[in-house]
Amino acid sequence: MIQCPRGTRDFLPDEMERRRFYEGKLRETARTFGFREVETPIFEDSELFILRSGPNVLKELYEFKDKGDRSIALRPEMTAPVIRMFVNNMSNEPKPIKVFYFGQCFRYERPQSGRYREFFQFGAEIIGSATPQTDAEAIATASAMLKSLGLKDYRLRIGHIGVLRQRIADIGVPKERTAEVLQKLDKKLYDEARPILADMGVSDADMEALFELTETVGGTEVLDRVPGEAGDWLRQVVSYLDAMGVRDLEIDLGVVRGLDYYTGMVFEAEAPALGAEKQICGGGSYTLSELFGGEKVFSTGFAVGFDRALLALEKEGSSYDFDGIDAYVLCVSDDVRVKAAEIAASLRTAGVSADIDFMDRKMAKALKFASSARARYAVIVGARELEEGCVTLRNMATGEQTQVEIDALAGAIVRARAH
Amino acid sequence: MIQCPRGTRDFLPDEMERRRFYEGKLRETARTFGFREVETPIFEDSELFILRSGPNVLKELYEFKDKGDRSIALRPEMTAPVIRMFVNNMSNEPKPIKVFYFGQCFRYERPQSGRYREFFQFGAEIIGSATPQTDAEAIATASAMLKSLGLKDYRLRIGHIGVLRQRIADIGVPKERTAEVLQKLDKKLYDEARPILADMGVSDADMEALFELTETVGGTEVLDRVPGEAGDWLRQVVSYLDAMGVRDLEIDLGVVRGLDYYTGMVFEAEAPALGAEKQICGGGSYTLSELFGGEKVFSTGFAVGFDRALLALEKEGSSYDFDGIDAYVLCVSDDVRVKAAEIAASLRTAGVSADIDFMDRKMAKALKFASSARARYAVIVGARELEEGCVTLRNMATGEQTQVEIDALAGAIVRARAH
Numbered sequence: 001m002i003q004c005p006r007g008t009r010d011f012l013p014d015e016m017e018r019r020r021f022y023e024g025k026l027r028e029t030a031r032t033f034g035f036r037e038v039e040t041p042i043f044e045d046s047e048l049f050i051l052r053s054g055p056n057v058l059k060e061l062y063e064f065k066d067k068g069d070r071s072i073a074l075r076p077e078m079t080a081p082v083i084r085m086f087v088n089n090m091s092n093e094p095k096p097i098k099v100f101y102f103g104q105c106f107r108y109e110r111p112q113s114g115r116y117r118e119f120f121q122f123g124a125e126i127i128g129s130a131t132p133q134t135d136a137e138a139i140a141t142a143s144a145m146l147k148s149l150g151l152k153d154y155r156l157r158i159g160h161i162g163v164l165r166q167r168i169a170d171i172g173v174p175k176e177r178t179a180e181v182l183q184k185l186d187k188k189l190y191d192e193a194r195p196i197l198a199d200m201g202v203s204d205a206d207m208e209a210l211f212e213l214t215e216t217v218g219g220t221e222v223l224d225r226v227p228g229e230a231g232d233w234l235r236q237v238v239s240y241l242d243a244m245g246v247r248d249l250e251i252d253l254g255v256v257r258g259l260d261y262y263t264g265m266v267f268e269a270e271a272p273a274l275g276a277e278k279q280i281c282g283g284g285s286y287t288l289s290e291l292f293g294g295e296k297v298f299s300t301g302f303a304v305g306f307d308r309a310l311l312a313l314e315k316e317g318s319s320y321d322f323d324g325i326d327a328y329v330l331c332v333s334d335d336v337r338v339k340a341a342e343i344a345a346s347l348r349t350a351g352v353s354a355d356i357d358f359m360d361r362k363m364a365k366a367l368k369f370a371s372s373a374r375a376r377y378a379v380i381v382g383a384r385e386l387e388e389g390c391v392t393l394r395n396m397a398t399g400e401q402t403q404v405e406i407d408a409l410a411g412a413i414v415r416a417r418a419h
Numbered sequence: 420m421i422q423c424p425r426g427t428r429d430f431l432p433d434e435m436e437r438r439r440f441y442e443g444k445l446r447e448t449a450r451t452f453g454f455r456e457v458e459t460p461i462f463e464d465s466e467l468f469i470l471r472s473g474p475n476v477l478k479e480l481y482e483f484k485d486k487g488d489r490s491i492a493l494r495p496e497m498t499a500p501v502i503r504m505f506v507n508n509m510s511n512e513p514k515p516i517k518v519f520y521f522g523q524c525f526r527y528e529r530p531q532s533g534r535y536r537e538f539f540q541f542g543a544e545i546i547g548s549a550t551p552q553t554d555a556e557a558i559a560t561a562s563a564m565l566k567s568l569g570l571k572d573y574r575l576r577i578g579h580i581g582v583l584r585q586r587i588a589d590i591g592v593p594k595e596r597t598a599e600v601l602q603k604l605d606k607k608l609y610d611e612a613r614p615i616l617a618d619m620g621v622s623d624a625d626m627e628a629l630f631e632l633t634e635t636v637g638g639t640e641v642l643d644r645v646p647g648e649a650g651d652w653l654r655q656v657v658s659y660l661d662a663m664g665v666r667d668l669e670i671d672l673g674v675v676r677g678l679d680y681y682t683g684m685v686f687e688a689e690a691p692a693l694g695a696e697k698q699i700c701g702g703g704s705y706t707l708s709e710l711f712g713g714e715k716v717f718s719t720g721f722a723v724g725f726d727r728a729l730l731a732l733e734k735e736g737s738s739y740d741f742d743g744i745d746a747y748v749l750c751v752s753d754d755v756r757v758k759a760a761e762i763a764a765s766l767r768t769a770g771v772s773a774d775i776d777f778m779d780r781k782m783a784k785a786l787k788f789a790s791s792a793r794a795r796y797a798v799i800v801g802a803r804e805l806e807e808g809c810v811t812l813r814n815m816a817t818g819e820q821t822q823v824e825i826d827a828l829a830g831a832i833v834r835a836r837a838h
Binding site for chain 1: 420421422423424425427428429430431432435436438439450451452453455456457458459460461462463464466467470481483484485486487489491493500503504506507508509513514515517518523525527537548550552553555556559563658659662663664711712713744747756757758760761763764767768770771772773774775777778779787788791792
């Protein structure tokens with residue numbers, strides 16, 4: 001039996017309906033904040049992702065040669081494609097450009113809880129603006145999205161990559177080795193960082209002060225301890241967020257994010273319920289366009305890990321009510337089947353979602369099917385009632401049955417739905 | 420400058436909004452007909468598509484080895500994946516199972532008008548039922564979908580693969596060469612079919628009668644000329660369609676469809692406006708599940724070529740009104756920016772889609788941006804009005820300005836939207 005490839009998933013109707021419901025919430029929030037949707041191809045020139053993340057990214061990519069011997073890769077994320085799209089097609093549009101996207105991304109790695117080879121990201125980018133308010137807008141949007149899902153327990157942590165970068169430069173780390181140090185700090189691997197820093201001639205005191213800075217975590221009051229321009233910037237971001245009602249946040253200078261391309265503010269949201277794979281959202285301000293052949297343009301963006309966010313909702317016991325259909329049309333006897341088809345068609349034309357038995361089932365079996373299809377009403381078509389221009393309308397929840405004129409059927413169902 | 424790969428497209432906000440609008444129409448129709456959405460992975464074990472379409476399909480696939488040396492392929496269509504999903508996960512569910520899907524498919528071929536390497540299909544499958552009414556339901560759904568798009572000029576042609584298959588067997592074509600003959604008939608290449616049939620010892624008279632059968636096209640009255648069980652079947656399908664109000668159809672026994680796996684009714688819809696690439700929908704009844712390791716189950720399905728359907732709408736001059744945002748918040752002076760952020764946040768909380776200037780623009784420039792963002796209202800925040808708890812609300816279409824209390828702002832915009 002052929003299965004779906006390892007690390008990928010099939011979404012059956014119940015699961016799919018639930019996913020679309022939550023996707024709709026994110027979509028609605030993005031639109032309310034003035035973002036508009038874009039879409040890019042599932043695969044790109046591999047070079048795009050190498051330029052963004054360095055050649056090491058190849059290990060994790062679904063990369064292959066097409067029949068024209070071009071190296072292409074399934075997208076591992078969507079910021080690089082969106083910025084490529086901006087450079088190709090949107091660079092002359094009025095700034096800022098606020099776009100959102102939702103779709104599959106791909107990473108070749110060991111599948112585990114909350115980590116799939118095909119996964120879904122919902123993200124947003126604000127392109128062409130570099131103000132504290134831009135950063136606040138991105139964070140406020142992300143925060144509103146998580147709230148719109150109904151997620152209760154999550155932590156929003158905001159940092160600034162400039163603080164650590166400045167300190168690292170000040171204590172004598174050469175520019176080309178900054179990434180190496182940041183990587184260790186990102187994972188709080190101080191014991192591994194010590195010999196590296198020592199090798200660069202960094203003093204023990206400077207090292208410990210650097211680690212302490214990385215551990216600067218707390219409410220917005222810790223901003224008083226954040227030095228220089230980065231501190232001023234973050235204080236402005238936080239004051240805008242406060243005005244926008246986003247106050248459930250922490251300052252954490254240890255938020256480094258894996259990637260080299262962030263230039264200033266960085267932020268993450270995590271859902272503690274998820275354990276080791278708890279990060280459900282991440283973003284920050286960056287420049288990428290100049291790497292893809294465009295002018296240098298400052299942007300701020302983020303992405304919500306859709307699968308993990310849904311997993312977090314599940315762990316919180318968040319429940320979702322399935323939709324079902326309005327009506328299921330079934331026949332008392334075979335001679336009314338054509339008429340039943342006509343009735344189903346008239347319901348659908350009136351906007352009533354209706355299914356119909358076309359497997360010639362007996363009534364009891366057909367009613368059972370109507371129930372499994374979560375129909376709110378069964379429309380029972382019988383020869384005797386038809387003579388009077390009527391059918392029997394059965395409320396599937398209560399079992400109550402009433403005789404209804406065919407012409408009044410759609411109206412009766414729509415009215416009941418409104419209550 | 421890195422471009423998107425050949426044959427793929429970026430969808431910018433305007434185009435994307437238009438696409439989502441029409442996708443929504445198809446989605447709504449599918450739901451109204453009692454179908455529920457499913458989703459399968461972007462790639463599958465290559466074997467799946469070879470089993471469905473034969474090894475020749477490899478030439479057109481984006482096929483590659485993953486790092487575990489498994490041959491995988493980007494899906495060229497979604498019927499095989501959906502039936503695989505059914506075999507794996509849904510085979511014990513009550514029948515029929517009515518599902519729909521929408522997503523990217525991939526075909527490595529020469530890009531041309533209406534043919535892309537990454538293209539979108541919207542399809543539906545009814546799994547586990549084999550009655551004339553099942554076929555009618557699929558055709559009625561497809562027809563309602565095309566109508567829901569607002570497409571005016573299209574032709575719906577219904578045939579039955581059994582008629583030609585039976586005749587081909589009757590005149591002595593060996594079973595293993597049936598596909599070869601059908602392929603020629605599908606493209607009406609009679610001159611190429613003649614030597615092949617002669618080679619099998621088919622008489623000239625039988626040949627010409629076969630070609631005539633293939634050319635049997637017309638209104639439902641030609642059903643009188645369709646022999647055997649297939650004729651009976653189609654007559655029933657047509658009578659159900661008639662009851663459901665689907666009467667704009669032709670009978671065409673020359674509808675063969677490219678694939679071997681169709682077992683009975685087959686249908687196509689074409690939009691003449693599109694010229695050579697005019698097919699916008701195709702489907703029929705088939706069995707596939709037994710090829711994928713499941714039990715043999717009869718199904719009927721179809722897919723709408725989403726890109727081509729949209730192209731046809733464009734050619735018909737169908738227009739779409741863009742949505743825009745409700746409000747754009749801008750500042751008379753810099754000292755009110757934090758307050759403006761608060762106002763924007765309150766609008767969003769009230770469900771009003773609002774954007775805000777965060778590039779510190781002067782008023783005239785900000786108003787110009789509001790106009791390019793298709794904002795219905797500009798909310799102008801000034802220090803003087805703020806003292807009275809007010810802002811200026813500017814109708815962007817008429818230029819009319821009124822002073823509104825901040826507490827009443829969201830309500831004023833929502834009420835205006837309702838008119």
